[in-house]
Amino acid sequence: QVQLVESGGGLVQAGGSLRLSCAASGIVFSINTMGWYRQAPGKQREWVASIGNSPSYADSVKGRFTISRDNAENTVYLQMNSLKPEDTAVYYCKTTKFGRNYWGQGTQVTVSS
Numbered sequence: 001q002v003q004l005v006e007s008g009g010g011l012v013q014a015g016g017s018l019r020l021s022c023a024a025s026g027i028v029f030s031i032n033t034m035g036w037y038r039q040a041p042g043k044q045r046e047w048v049a050s051i052g053n054s055p056s057y058a059d060s061v062k063g064r065f066t067i068s069r070d071n072a073e074n075t076v077y078l079q080m081n082s083l084k085p086e087d088t089a090v091y092y093c094k095t096t097k098f099g100r101n102y103w104g105q106g107t108q109v110t111v112s113s
Contacts, residue, residue, distance in 0.1 A: 002026035002102040004093045009107030012083055016111070020078040022093030022104055033096070034069060034076040038089035038109075045092070049078060061087075083111045 008020040022034065035050035049057045049067040057065060066079040076093065088111050093104040 002095070002097055004095065004102055004104035006091065006093050006104040006107040009091060009109045011110045011112065014083060014085055014111055014113050016083050017079070017081045018083065018109060020080070020091055020093075020107060020109075022076045022078075024074045024076070024093075024095060027095060027097050029069075029074040030071040034067075035094045036067060036076075036078045037092045037094055038087075039092070039106075040086075040089040043089075048091070051076065080109070083109075085111045085113045087111050 003025045005023045006020060008018060010018060012018055033050055033052035036048040037045050038048050039045040047058055048061055049055060049065055051067045051069050055067045064082045067076065069076045088109060090106040090108050092106045095102050
């Protein structure tokens with residue numbers, strides 16, 4: 001079955017950096033588009049970035065976050081730089097197989113001011 005396991009969250013001061021990882025199994029990783037989403041308290045889950053053959057980003061993170069993938073390790077990364085308090089959220093990895101969405105359990109990112 002499809003499994004996505006995120007790691008790398010934590011507490012960081014504003015202006016700092018974190019790198020999130022999402023290890024995938026149960027999919028042909030090299031052909032799947034992988035995405036990162038986040039959900040802040042009291043808000044809807046929102047798209048952050050995705051990568052298929054090329055990356056794309058939400059305007060709110062463009063220039064600060066970088067999504068990348070290692071097809072040999074079945075892992076997608078999210079490098080987050082210049083973090084802001086408004087980046088505080090639970091970050092989720094997502095992929096799709098046969099039209100069904102799969103989500104990881106999420107990893108908490110907290111940015112203090």
